[in-house]
Amino acid sequence: NAGVTQTPKFQVLKTGQSMTLQCAQDMNHEYMSWYRQDPGMGLRLIHYSVGAGITDQGEVPNGYNVSRSTTEDFPLRLLLAAPSQTSVYFCASRGGLGGEQYFGPGTRLTVT
Amino acid sequence: AQSVTQPDIHITVSEGASLELRCNYSYGATPYLFWYVQSPGQGLQLLLKYFSGDTLVQGIKGFEAEFKRSQSSFNLRKPSVHWSDAAEYFCAVGGHNAGNMLTFGGGTRLMVKP
Numbered sequence: 062n063a064g065v066t067q068t069p070k071f072q073v074l075k076t077g078q079s080m081t082l083q084c085a086q087d088m089n090h091e092y093m094s095w096y097r098q099d100p101g102m103g104l105r106l107i108h109y110s111v112g113a114g115i116t117d118q119g120e121v122p123n124g125y126n127v128s129r130s131t132t133e134d135f136p137l138r139l140l141l142a143a144p145s146q147t148s149v150y151f152c153a154s155r156g157g158l159g160g161e162q163y164f165g166p167g168t169r170l171t172v173t
Numbered sequence: 174a175q176s177v178t179q180p181d182i183h184i185t186v187s188e189g190a191s192l193e194l195r196c197n198y199s200y201g202a203t204p205y206l207f208w209y210v211q212s213p214g215q216g217l218q219l220l221l222k223y224f225s226g227d228t229l230v231q232g233i234k235g236f237e238a239e240f241k242r243s244q245s246s247f248n249l250r251k252p253s254v255h256w257s258d259a260a261e262y263f264c265a266v267g268g269h270n271a272g273n274m275l276t277f278g279g280g281t282r283l284m285v286k287p
Contacts (some may be wrong), residue, residue: 078178092274094274094275096277101182101279101280102178102279103179103263103277103278103279103280104217104265104275104277105277106274106275106276109274119210119274151216151217153275161219161222162207162267162275163217164209164216164217166215166216167215171262
């Protein structure tokens with residue numbers, strides 16, 4: 062049982078490039094979400110999903126896309142990377158209403 | 174909309190001293206409340222959570238928190254801090270709806286003096 066896994070751990074992009082951050086969980090959780098963490102701002106919700114085929118926007122969705130084709134995977138796509146997207150990204154999953162939320166180890170992204 | 178405020182950005186305490194980290198939330202109904210800890214360069218680890226029932230909840234590493242509905246607070250406490258407790262602490266609030274994800278406070282960085 063690996064929990065929530067994220068790849069890569071570190072990434073450097075140039076402005077305008079695109080990439081996909083991978084997230085997978087093996088706990089059969091319905092709910093998955095992506096957060097970004099910036100100094101002094103805590104974690105802010107980017108996108109989330111309440112089940113396969115269902116996604117919705119969080120607090121800071123601009124510049125990001127998600128899809129949920131399977132229960133296990135919830136990739137986050139950066140379409141045209143910008144320096145403002147330099148951040149640490151966390152994927153999380155939880156099993157149901159009020160369930161404990163489990164976090165992945167994070168991806169540190171730098172956009173130059 | 175739900176929100177969380179952690180009024181203290183930094184706190185420094187001496188090893189062995191008691192600790193209280195403040196958390197105030199805004200939510201229209203009874204919330205789910207959480208405290209997470211993050212060591213430098215690491216992910217988030219759940220310390221404790223409040224769902225319902227007893228308003229004083231015990232967590233890991235000797236931490237506890239008390240839910241006070243009248244004050245919209247969920248402060249984290251520890252009677253005696255250890256140097257290994259130095260980290261950043263996040264309070265979070267969640268709701269009872271399917272689409273209700275966690276909202277986090279800005280965090281409190283704890284430093285421990287020897």
